[in-house]
Amino acid sequence: MRRFENSTALVTGAGQGIGLAIAERFAAEGAHVILADIQEALLLQAAERFKDLGYSVSYQALDVSRPEQVDRMVERIVQDGRSIDILANNAGVAWEESFLDIKDDNWRRMIDVNLNGMFYVAQRVARQMKEQGKGAIINMSSTNGLAGEAKYAHYNASKGGVILLTKTMAVELGASGIRVNAVCPGYIQTPMSEAIDDPEFVSRYIQNHIPLGRVGEPKDISGVFAFLASEDAAFINGECIVVDGGQLAF
Ligand code: NAD
Numbered sequence: 600m601r602r603f604e605n606s607t608a609l610v611t612g613a614g615q616g617i618g619l620a621i622a623e624r625f626a627a628e629g630a631h632v633i634l635a636d637i638q639e640a641l642l643l644q645a646a647e648r649f650k651d652l653g654y655s656v657s658y659q660a661l662d663v664s665r666p667e668q669v670d671r672m673v674e675r676i677v678q679d680g681r682s683i684d685i686l687a688n689n690a691g692v693a694w695e696e697s698f699l700d701i702k703d704d705n706w707r708r709m710i711d712v713n714l715n716g717m718f719y720v721a722q723r724v725a726r727q728m729k730e731q732g733k734g735a736i737i738n739m740s741s742t743n744g745l746a747g748e749a750k751y752a753h754y755n756a757s758k759g760g761v762i763l764l765t766k767t768m769a770v771e772l773g774a775s776g777i778r779v780n781a782v783c784p785g786y787i788q789t790p791m792s793e794a795i796d797d798p799e800f801v802s803r804y805i806q807n808h809i810p811l812g813r814v815g816e817p818k819d820i821s822g823v824f825a826f827l828a829s830e831d832a833a834f835i836n837g838e839c840i841v842v843d844g845g846q847l848a849f
Pocket of ligand 1: 612616636637661662663664690693712716741742783785788789790791792
């Protein structure tokens with residue numbers, strides 16, 4: 600399928616993990632993809648690989664928690680003469696910390712990247728989409744935005760915030776032709792999850808929490824982003840799609 604010919608998709612956190620898979624899916628379906636990430640070396644690597652595959656790609660290094668950097672990114676895209684038809688607002692961080700021990704700086708950093716960063720990018724891009732008269736925004740939340748997992752109070756709060764940010768954006772922006780949805784993945788194997796959990800924890804987690812008997816892969820999520828950006832989802836707005844192998848069905 601090549602559903603996104605003549606479209607541009609901006610993907611944040613595209614250097615690795617789920618964001619990289621999302622970018623690859625949009626590129627494979629014909630979009631020009633703009634890879635954005637704080638890790639420039641990863642962007643370079645990914646952009647080279649995409650070019651070798653014949654994909655149309657460019658990239659921008661930025662920290663999504665810095666509004667002035669977000670402004671600059673959007674200005675550059677517009678100056679390059681591109682529209683932004685699709686935003687995969689995916690960049691995020693996670694680490695474990697018991698509630699009673701969370702340091703104020705760590706709380707602030709988590710919220711700054713996962714919630715404030717999501718807001719800065721979504722708002723600046725939505726302003727541009729409003730001028731274009733259309734667009735699709737998909738914000739990355741998590742099953743942790745719907746249920747409280749121990750040792751992740753700051754992460755859970757940030758992802759819960761993303762869901763109501765999404766719903767409010769959907770209400771305000773629908774009349775401008777902009778659809779806004781969220782995706783709530785469960786456990787997905789990526790550099791983020793590998794950095795936090797050892798293999799023994801993962802097999803116990805699968806056994807106790809995931810009816811499908813496996814963890815998710817980035818491509819389990821990228822297909823859902825592509826669906827939400829596509830015409831097949833033309834009447835889906837303000838929704839939050841759980842993709843967790845049945846974890847929240849318990
Ligand atoms: P990852 O760490 O493998 O990739 C995240 C990417 O975001 C990295 O390339 C990183 O450099 C980038 N990034 C981090 N901070 C940034 C910043 N300030 N500015 C710009 N880029 C930044 O993580 P992942 O597992 O692929 O997660 C991607 C998203 O999916 C995150 O929002 C995460 O919270 C969410 N998520 C992940 C899981 C999971 O199990 N892996 C589950 C639910 C939701």
